[in-house]
Amino acid sequence: MTKTDAAVQTLSSINPDVVLESYSLNITTVKGFEVFMESLKRTWKKAGDNSGVDIVLSCVDNYEARMVVNQACNELKQTWMESGVSEDAVSGHIQLLIPGETACFACAPPLVVASGVDERTLKREGVCAASLPTTMGVVAGLLVQNTLKYLLKFGYVSPYLGYNSLKDFFPTMEMRPNPQCSNLACLERQKEYIKAKPARDAVAKAKMEAEASVTEDCPLHMDNEWNICVVDDTEIIGSTSGQSIDTLPEGLTHELPIADKLQAPSTVEGTSAVIDDLEDLQRQLDALNAV
Ligand SMILES: [Zn+2]
Known part of the structure; x- marks a missing residue:
């Protein structure tokens, strides 16, 4: 079975609702490149939506194929993530590539390629590159994690994340595009x-202003049944010391307790609860030792 068919079979058994399509082709040939480009250009028509490909994940094992993915994505302005494991199988990396914004794969060519040595001549006849499924698994996991964050818009999406398994070292860096x-x-x-910088700045400014006004007016949700309000830390300090009841948010009619009174008993309770827990633990330990 081809790797692509095996992947389709496994993925369908995990989630039968996903529509999968497999292509088994050599993208470094002219025909293969055409089919690859067409598969990326095709749009999936959903109700009122014309979305195409959200992201391309590159999991190829040679330089030529990476350069082809790079070429296609640069031409189509397609964001992609590159991944790889070293020849000795003890380190790897993932990299986010946004055409024009970050370095492309050709912007910073690996030393071997930059020095003009053909990658194929480096491989010894009859000797396979090392392979460790654990390294592959870790790198694949990092790639998928970064993809999840990128697609669902949470956390920090690493522009580059390396993995050195011998030292458990995870170097990160950002790579700007090379003007040459x-x-x-x-x-x-x-x-x-x-060219698009002024438009980007305007969007960023509008976003900052929108966020600032949300903090000022407090309407986190339009239907705020309980008049819950986000207030500045400094206001809480003021009202708990009994100075600025006027600043209490609308709907909150009782004065807040003084901070000292509020904390004193809870601290004692908290401590005694810890002591109880400790004594309880000690009893359990003693019981165990007795056995
Ligand atoms: Zn480039």
Whole structure:
């Protein structure tokens, strides 16, 4: 069975509701590249939506194929994530590539390639590259985790995350695009990105202002049945010391307790609860030792 068919079979058994499509082709050939490009360009028509590909994950095992994915994504302005494991199988990396915004794969070529040595001549005849499924598993996990954060918009999406399994070292860095990149589509995307800066700044400013006004007016939710309000820390300090009851939010009619009175008994209770717990633990230990 081909790797693609095996993947489709496994994934369908995990989630039969997902529509999967597999292609088994060599993307480094002219025909293969065409089919690859078409598969990325095709849009899935949902109700009132024309979304295409959200992200491309590259899990290929050679430089040529990576350069082809890079070429396609640069031409189509397609965000993608690259992943790889070293020849000795003890380290790996994942990298987020946004055409024009971050370095593309050709912007910072690996040393071997930059020095003009053919990758194929480095491989010894009859000797396979090392393979550790654990390293592959960790790198694949990092790739999927980063993808999840990117697609569902939470947390920090790493632009580059390395993994050195011998030292459990995870280097991270950001790579800006190279203005002298050898990839013409990359240079085009860089120009567009610079040109769009004023529009990006305006969006960022509007977002900041919107966030600021939310904090000022407190309407986190439109239907705020219980008049719950977010207040500044400094206001809480003021009202608990009995100075500024006027600043109490609308709907809150009782004065808040003085901070000292509020904390004193709870601290004692908290401590005694800890002591109880400790004594209880000691009793359990004693019982165990007795056995
Ligand atoms: Zn580039």
